[in-house]
Amino acid sequence: MFSKEEKEVVHRVIKTRRDIRSFLKTPVPEKILFQLIEAAHHAPSVGFMQPWNFIIISSDKVKKKLAWAAEKERRALSIHYENDDRAEKFLSLKIEGLKEAPYTICVTCDPTRGGSHVLGRNSIPETDIMSTACAIQNMMLAACAEGVAMGWVSFYKKADIRDILNIPPHIDPVALLSIGYTENYPKAPILETENWEKRRNLSGLISYETWGVPTLNTEE
Template sequence: MNFTPDQRSAVYEAIHNRRDIRKFLSTPLEDEKVERILFAGHHAPSVGFMQPWDFILIQAQETKDALALAADKERRALAIHFAAEGREDHFLQLKVEGLREAPLTVCITCDPTRGGDHVLGRNSIPETDILSVACAIQNMWLAAYAEGIAMGWVSFYKKSDVRRILAIPPHIEPVALLSFGYTDHYPERPILEESGWAKRENFQSLLHRDRW
């Protein structure tokens, strides 16, 4: 825990410059890089050290196509909700996944039964198992950045569709589909910000001192 200034800068650079990416090149990924990214996920913190994650590596085109179809179904369903706000067309122009083209997609899951009935710390807040998986995802995102590989988080799907396509048992939660690949466009700002969909909140307005 004694970083040089360069090492410290590298950590903040990864945190601030990491982006969610939905356009990928077909260039294959090196196995050793993928392994390091997955291993970074496996070293995330987890409630009671329950490590509730599994990683399903998806490379078969047939499976990618099926997942892309499930995501598209969900995207169209969501579009209706933006119609009332007059934002349906803008929403439908956004690319919200790159499942077909990404050379690798990882479905990261959560097993709520791992660690038995009484996982230390999880009794009070049951969703801490999913939060632990989210920590693993962020580790993978930062590790991918360090490897020069882009990642996109896809949550546009019905869990039942993903369970069926990937043969996931009913008690296991498919938390996210994470697409990985090289890209020729890694934007400086979030894509949703660049396209005028959303803005970053003012940081100062989110700070509270001593009480809400």
């Protein structure tokens, strides 16, 4: 179905995609913005329920309100990081990003979409949020391929975001995504280069037949 080169590109985009914290004011063409949303809309979803909506925010007035909600949460979180200035710095950068990036998209999840018995969601209700996360990931990959930077913000009180964006109480604001261009698209996760966390060794995460069996038993 796909040529060798096309396959390589898919893997390259997956490995190149980064979460971005600083943005230029350079505008993002609307056409590209809608391509990213289109990519999101082609994500898999439990029972094909497509629980997502996308609120496009470009006014400084609303962006500032969102940044206020995130800043309030940053302050609340800071008690957990009393001895770690880096955590505060990482979170602050994201708040700046919310104000700087030309667009913020709030991606929401409607758990009621498709009625009370969405195929497959009966068993694991969180699959609606998982589906929304798949949409966001599609968007991030498409953005990376377009050379567009995207940053995921999830530290806020949902009630604040509902108030600011007039979102009904049953709808979940899953993510605020800053979208724009950046000067330096990082080569590695920023939390890795700042020695916060490393990518785990994949082989330690794979087991065979049952949990925690690290090698395939070929004798049986």
